[in-house]
Amino acid sequence: MTYTAIPNGDVDADSPITTGLMTKLRDNPIAIAAGDTGAPQNQTAAIADNAITAAKIAADAVGQSEIAADSVGQSEIKTTFQAIENIGDFYFTAAGGMYVIGATCDGSTSVTALHQGGNTNFDLLARWRWRGQSSRGTLNQYYINASPPYDLGDGAIPLFIYAIMDNASGDLVGYSASVDPVWAYNGPTVIKPYRHEGEKAFQRVKDMSGYALTLAECKAQGAAKVKEYAEAYAAADEIDEEITQAAKNADMDTVKHPFEGNDLTGQTVVMLDPVSPVLETLLEMRSHGNGADAGEIINNYLNFGNTGLPRGGPSGLMIVSVNWKKS
Numbered sequence: 001m002t003y004t005a006i007p008n009g010d011v012d013a014d015s016p017i018t019t020g021l022m023t024k025l026r027d028n029p030i031a032i033a034a035g036d037t038g039a040p041q042n043q044t045a046a047i048a049d050n051a052i053t054a055a056k057i058a059a060d061a062v063g064q065s066e067i068a069a070d071s072v073g074q075s076e077i078k079t080t081f082q083a084i085e086n087i088g089d090f091y092f093t094a095a096g097g098m099y100v101i102g103a104t105c106d107g108s109t110s111v112t113a114l115h116q117g118g119n120t121n122f123d124l125l126a127r128w129r130w131r132g133q134s135s136r137g138t139l140n141q142y143y144i145n146a147s148p149p150y151d152l153g154d155g156a157i158p159l160f161i162y163a164i165m166d167n168a169s170g171d172l173v174g175y176s177a178s179v180d181p182v183w184a185y186n187g188p189t190v191i192k193p194y195r196h197e198g199e200k201a202f203q204r205v206k207d208m209s210g211y212a213l214t215l216a217e218c219k220a221q222g223a224a225k226v227k228e229y230a231e232a233y234a235a236a237d238e239i240d241e242e243i244t245q246a247a248k249n250a251d252m253d254t255v256k257h258p259f260e261g262n263d264l265t266g267q268t269v270v271m272l273d274p275v276s277p278v279l280e281t282l283l284e285m286r287s288h289g290n291g292a293d294a295g296e297i298i299n300n301y302l303n304f305g306n307t308g309l310p311r312g313g314p315s316g317l318m319i320v321s322v323n324w325k326k327s
């Protein structure tokens with residue numbers, strides 16, 4: 001569309017309404033919206049705050065060439081951490097899966113990454129060994145997260161806290177606290193988002209709805225069928241698929257808690273009530289400080305229940321109440 005400026009002489013009181021004038025009045029707004037040569041450009045002040053949402057930005061519109069060198073800093077990377085306390089030489093599964101970027105430990109503790117073993121359902125670098133701590137030790141393992149919020153059917157969950165309880169004394173032996181459940185990045189289901197729209201997350205997938213068999217079924221039929229599937233996959237259209245709560249929680253019975261692989265004789269692993277207001281408060285303390293350490297609160301100022309609550313969660317993992325101590 002061509003932009004043509006309308007001279008003052010065409011719109012004064014004595015000027016007739018002509019087809020030429022009406023054509024310009026029709027075409028010029030289109031030319032401005034399209035950014036055609038010579039057309040006035042929309043100014044920043046004309047764009048309302050939050051007027052352009054992520055859904056209106058074309059896929060792949062912002063790539064490496066649009067991001068200047070050294071322009072992504074700490075505040076632009078969505079990071080969090082898994083806080084862990086326990087005693088001695090033990091194993092734990094990282095809440096961040098393969099997206100762990102570092103850890104801080106106390107004392108002479110050392111942390112070693114291990115290859116996940118003993119589970120035929122998946123195969124990720126997710127299991128770690130914590131060594132050299134002869135007394136109660138603490139660890140913060142930092143990771144990149146992208147998939148909250150989570151909901152197991154009882155409401156949005158601010159924090160996942162798994163506690164190891166001594167069966168005889170009822171004392172807290174150790175715990176793990178993270179904003180992501182341990183199964184989120186450690187099972188076979190991929191929940192890494194491609195884009196966000198509000199609180200909804202989407203991933204870019206191939207539309208294989210027109211192909212009758214799954215890859216697993218093709219593998220069972222041999223190489224020729226796998227080749228056929230691969231060719232159909234390569235030709236399939238890409239679509240955006242919402243990462244639903246069902247997808248986020250699909251692997252919770254595969255990786256139930258962070259302490260699998262340890263000798264837990266005489267101990268029980270429980271999850272604290274994930275929708276308790278206490279956990280919302282702990283997340284605030286952990287995120288914003290105020291001179292309070294969430295680990296100190298968990299160790300000294302909370303009471304845990306000893307009977308299971310009717311909450312959604314991994315099968316066989318008891319979910320117990322959590323409340324503030326009264327004295």
